[in-house]
Amino acid sequence: MKVIVVGSSHGGYEAVRGIISEAPDTEIQWYEKGDFISFLSCGMQLYLEGVVKNVNDVRYETAGHARSQGVSVFVRQEVTALDPGEHTVTVHNLDDDSTRSEHYDKLVLSVGAVPAPLPVPGADLANVYAMRGRDWAIRLKAKTVDPTVQNVAVIGAGYIGVEAAEVFAKAGKHVTLIDVLPRALQLYLDEEFTDTLTQTMREHGIYPAMGQGVKQFTGTDGQVSGVETDAGTYPADLVIISAGIKPATNWLKGVVDLDTRGLIDVDAHQQTSVPDVYAVGDATLVPFAPTDGMARIALATVARRQGRTAAKNILGQPMTMPAVSGASALSVFDYHFASTGLKEGTADQFGVKTQSIFVTDTVRPQFVPDAAGNAKVAFKLTYDPATKRVLGAQIMSTRDVTANINAISLAVQGKMTLDDLAYADFFFQPGFDRPWNIINVATQAALLGKT
Numbered sequence: 001m002k003v004i005v006v007g008s009s010h011g012g013y014e015a016v017r018g019i020i021s022e023a024p025d026t027e028i029q030w031y032e033k034g035d036f037i038s039f040l041s042c043g044m045q046l047y048l049e050g051v052v053k054n055v056n057d058v059r060y061e062t063a064g065h066a067r068s069q070g071v072s073v074f075v076r077q078e079v080t081a082l083d084p085g086e087h088t089v090t091v092h093n094l095d096d097d098s099t100r101s102e103h104y105d106k107l108v109l110s111v112g113a114v115p116a117p118l119p120v121p122g123a124d125l126a127n128v129y130a131m132r133g134r135d136w137a138i139r140l141k142a143k144t145v146d147p148t149v150q151n152v153a154v155i156g157a158g159y160i161g162v163e164a165a166e167v168f169a170k171a172g173k174h175v176t177l178i179d180v181l182p183r184a185l186q187l188y189l190d191e192e193f194t195d196t197l198t199q200t201m202r203e204h205g206i207y208p209a210m211g212q213g214v215k216q217f218t219g220t221d222g223q224v225s226g227v228e229t230d231a232g233t234y235p236a237d238l239v240i241i242s243a244g245i246k247p248a249t250n251w252l253k254g255v256v257d258l259d260t261r262g263l264i265d266v267d268a269h270q271q272t273s274v275p276d277v278y279a280v281g282d283a284t285l286v287p288f289a290p291t292d293g294m295a296r297i298a299l300a301t302v303a304r305r306q307g308r309t310a311a312k313n314i315l316g317q318p319m320t321m322p323a324v325s326g327a328s329a330l331s332v333f334d335y336h337f338a339s340t341g342l343k344e345g346t347a348d349q350f351g352v353k354t355q356s357i358f359v360t361d362t363v364r365p366q367f368v369p370d371a372a373g374n375a376k377v378a379f380k381l382t383y384d385p386a387t388k389r390v391l392g393a394q395i396m397s398t399r400d401v402t403a404n405i406n407a408i409s410l411a412v413q414g415k416m417t418l419d420d421l422a423y424a425d426f427f428f429q430p431g432f433d434r435p436w437n438i439i440n441v442a443t444q445a446a447l448l449g450k451t
């Protein structure tokens with residue numbers, strides 16, 4: 001069997017690994033249009049802040065290692081067309097500009113997404129950047145130490161924008177974080193959490209310009225010098241746009257079924273509308289456990305699970321993509337937060353009625369001093385008021401208590417209720433936790449009708 005995998009990021013990597021680990025004799029051709037395979041944008045902040053020194057280390061896999069496992073790796077080769085009837089793809093070699101046709105028995109598309117451009121005047125000025133992939137990582141790194149860059153404007157206050165803002169604030173730049181939404185990280189956390197994080201960003205030199213739409217970028221000599229919004233004007237020697245992504249699926253229009261946003265329709269086995277063609281990652285929708293529907297969740301965790309699902313099905317081992325709840329975590333200066341599933345701020349867009357309980361506590365018993373690891377923790381649990389089914393949660397502390405959110409993800413996936421969690425058995429040792437874990441505390445309070 002000959003399998004062609006398009007795209008070398010999380011989804012493509014997992015599909016290749018999933019196949020090769022179980023069926024090492026499979027003929028695999030792995031295509032990447034960039035000049036580097038398997039760069040992890042997830043690790044970009046660690047590189048930009050100098051924790052990881054070499055940009056080439058921010059990856060899962062090397063071409064040499066994959067080749068040693070029998071995989072044919074092609075970089076700077078773009079797959080530009082698909083002929084389902086013939087079971088072929090067209091490959092464009094970007095080095096010598098040649099094209100050729102390659103036959104497949106099974107095809108996996110993990111073409112992902114590209115940063116969505118901002119359709120405003122000045123977006124083509126020099127020093128208007130994005131934050132995704134190795135090339136941008138290298139260019140951004142140079143700007144962190146460029147003395148001519150004093151003012152940085154980040155457009156989009158989701159987790160990528162907040163990562164960018166933190167990187168440049170730590171590099172000593174004046175940072176303005178701009179978003180059309182009223183709160184930073186609004187799609188990840190409710191107000192109880194974002195208020196604290198916004199305050200901490202302010203204290204670290206990031207100016208949050210929230211609730212403002214960008215009207216244009218202004219420039220001098222072809223180079224960006226400022227951002228004009230509908231509420232103000234901000235100086236900027238560098239602009240980083242992190243205002244969403246769009247799927248890299250133009251070339252698939254009219255060949256595989258796409259939705260209006262260009263996302264590839266897949267079934268529970270990651271199969272597209274075309275026989276023997278699978279799709280995974282940011283260019284697809286995913287089953288969303290809290291609503292039992294589909295959702296757009298652009299996370300590496302999702303791409304990896306979809307990649308494995310596609311691999312299993314290609315190998316004739318029927319596997320259904322498990323529903324996910326979109327768990328994610330991030331540090332913002334001294335704070336660590338994580339969230340999963342529905343929040344009050346996002347429930348409406350799914351048409352789901354929710355209720356929430358918000359509690360604060362200390363991570364460890366009160367006699368444990370802060371210097372020994374104690375700190376406040378804030379936790380919010382969201383549930384269905386009619387059935388008491390757990391639908392999501394958010395947690396934040398200056399201590400790393402984010403793993404609690406994985407327990408909530410399991411609860412969401414397993415359709416557990418407040419009653420299931422109220423007295424659930426979690427470990428206690430004063431060096432780690434309290435006898436009633438924050439999940440017990442919150443669910444017990446919710447059952448008493450508190451909010």
Ligand code: FAD
Pocket residue numbers: 006007008009010011012031032033034040041042043044077078079080110111112113114131132133160163248280281282283298299300301302303
């Ligand atoms: P992509 O990562 O979009 O990669 C697609 C690849 O396919 C690219 O290399 C592209 O060049 C190649 N390609 C596309 N079309 C073709 C073609 N026609 N021919 C050949 N090659 C092609 N997720 C997390 O879970 N945790 C995190 O901490 C996290 N942090 C992130 C931080 C940043 C800054 C960013 C940008 C993203 C982060 N993500 C994180 C999200 C995660 O990176 C994405 O969900 C994931 O990369 C999606 O993988 P993918 O395989 O769908 O495609």
